[in-house]
Amino acid sequence: MxxxxxxxxxxxxxxxxxxxxxxxxxxxxxxxxxxxxxxxxxxxxxxxxxxxxxxxxxxxxxxxxxxxxxCDGWGMSEQSCFGAVSPPAQARFGTIGTLLPGLEARQAADGELLVRGPSVTKDYRNDADRTREAFDREGWFHTGDVIVSDADGYLTVVDRKKVLIISEGGKHISPVTVETAPTTASPLIGTAAVIGDSRPYITALLVLDAEAAAAFAAECGLQRDPRFLARNPLLLDALRAAVAEGNSRLARVEQVKRFRVIPAYWDAAPSRVRRAMNSPPR
Structure with missing residues (x-):
C-alpha cells in the first residue's frame, strides 16, 4: 500500500x-x-x-x-448528467476536472458557476418562474455551485451558493470544507455540522461514529452509552486533537474555535436519535 x-x-x-x-x-x-x-x-x-x-x-x-x-466528476440533471470530469490519468484530486467539450462556462461576481451549451436544458417544463430564476437572457444556466478554477481550467467546487457561511467579518466560508477537516482527521467523528453565519468565529457540533466510539470505549474501559462517552475527558481530548489537526488544514477564518459533542449516535432514522437521547441509562 x-x-x-x-x-x-x-x-x-x-x-x-x-x-x-x-x-x-x-x-x-x-x-x-x-x-x-x-x-x-x-x-x-x-x-x-x-x-x-x-x-x-x-x-x-x-x-x-x-x-x-x-477521479471526481460533477454534473446536474439540467446538464444531461456530467458537466465536468477528467480521465483518471489526467485527474487532479480535489478538483472535478475540466468542462466537457461543447460547454462554455463563466464565473459570476459572487463565484457562482454559469454554463451553457448543447447538453444544457433550455427550460423547466411548464415552469416559467423557475426557468427565469435559473436562466438569464444570454442563455447562461446558473448552477448554484460556487467554484474556483486554476490556470489549466480544472474546476474545484467550493460549496453550494445557498449554504455558504458569511461570517461577522464578511468572509465567505464553505461548510463542507470545514466539516470535512475534522471528520477526515479522526474516525471517531462520524458527522460534523458547523455554525458561523453572522458570527465572529466558527463553532461545530460533532456526532460520534458508533463503531469507532465503541472500539475507543472498549480500549479505554469506558461505557459505550454516548450520553456518558460524550462527556468523558479521554474522548474529549481525542476530539480536541482531531479538531486541531483539521484546523491545521484550514485558513484562520475557517478554523473551529469551539465544539460540542451530541450525546447520541446518529443514523438515518431521526426517531432513533430521539430515543437514544430520551431513554434512561442502562
Whole structure:
C-alpha cells in the first residue's frame, strides 16, 4: 500500500516515478494490490468516478494506490448528467476536472458557476418562474455551485451558493470544507455540522461514529452509552486533537474555535436519535 501511495502522489504532483519505485511497483501490484482489488470486487474496474458531495482527496488517493483508476466528476440533471470530469490519468484530486467539450462556462461576481451549451436544458417544463430564476437572457444556466478554477481550467467546487457561511467579518466560508477537516482527521467523528453565519468565529457540533466510539470505549474501559462517552475527558481530548489537526488544514477564518459533542449516535432514522437521547441509562 505504501508503494502504491508513493507512486500515486508522485503522479498527482506531475513528477516522474523514480527507478526504484518503478521497479518495486509491479511486484507490489501482483503480490498484494491485485488481490485486494479482487477481494473488493474492483478487479474489473476500468474507470471509477465519484460524485455528489466532494470526495476527500485522501479517499481518492487510497483507491488510486490500490490500482483503481479514479477521479471526481460533477454534473446536474439540467446538464444531461456530467458537466465536468477528467480521465483518471489526467485527474487532479480535489478538483472535478475540466468542462466537457461543447460547454462554455463563466464565473459570476459572487463565484457562482454559469454554463451553457448543447447538453444544457433550455427550460423547466411548464415552469416559467423557475426557468427565469435559473436562466438569464444570454442563455447562461446558473448552477448554484460556487467554484474556483486554476490556470489549466480544472474546476474545484467550493460549496453550494445557498449554504455558504458569511461570517461577522464578511468572509465567505464553505461548510463542507470545514466539516470535512475534522471528520477526515479522526474516525471517531462520524458527522460534523458547523455554525458561523453572522458570527465572529466558527463553532461545530460533532456526532460520534458508533463503531469507532465503541472500539475507543472498549480500549479505554469506558461505557459505550454516548450520553456518558460524550462527556468523558479521554474522548474529549481525542476530539480536541482531531479538531486541531483539521484546523491545521484550514485558513484562520475557517478554523473551529469551539465544539460540542451530541450525546447520541446518529443514523438515518431521526426517531432513533430521539430515543437514544430520551431513554434512561442502562
Amino acid at each position: 505504501e508503494t502504491g501511495l508513493r507512486r500515486t502522489r508522485l503522479l498527482q504532483a506531475g513528477k516522474p516515478v523514480d527507478d526504484e519505485l518503478a521497479a518495486s511497483y509491479p511486484g507490489a501490484d501482483v503480490g498484494v494490490l491485485s488481490a485486494l482489488r479482487s477481494r473488493l470486487g474492483l478487479d474489473q474496474v476500468r474507470w471509477a468516478v465519484t460524485g455528489a458531495a466532494p470526495t476527500p482527496p485522501e479517499t481518492l488517493e487510497f483507491f488510486a494506490a490500490l490500482g483503481v483508476p479514479i
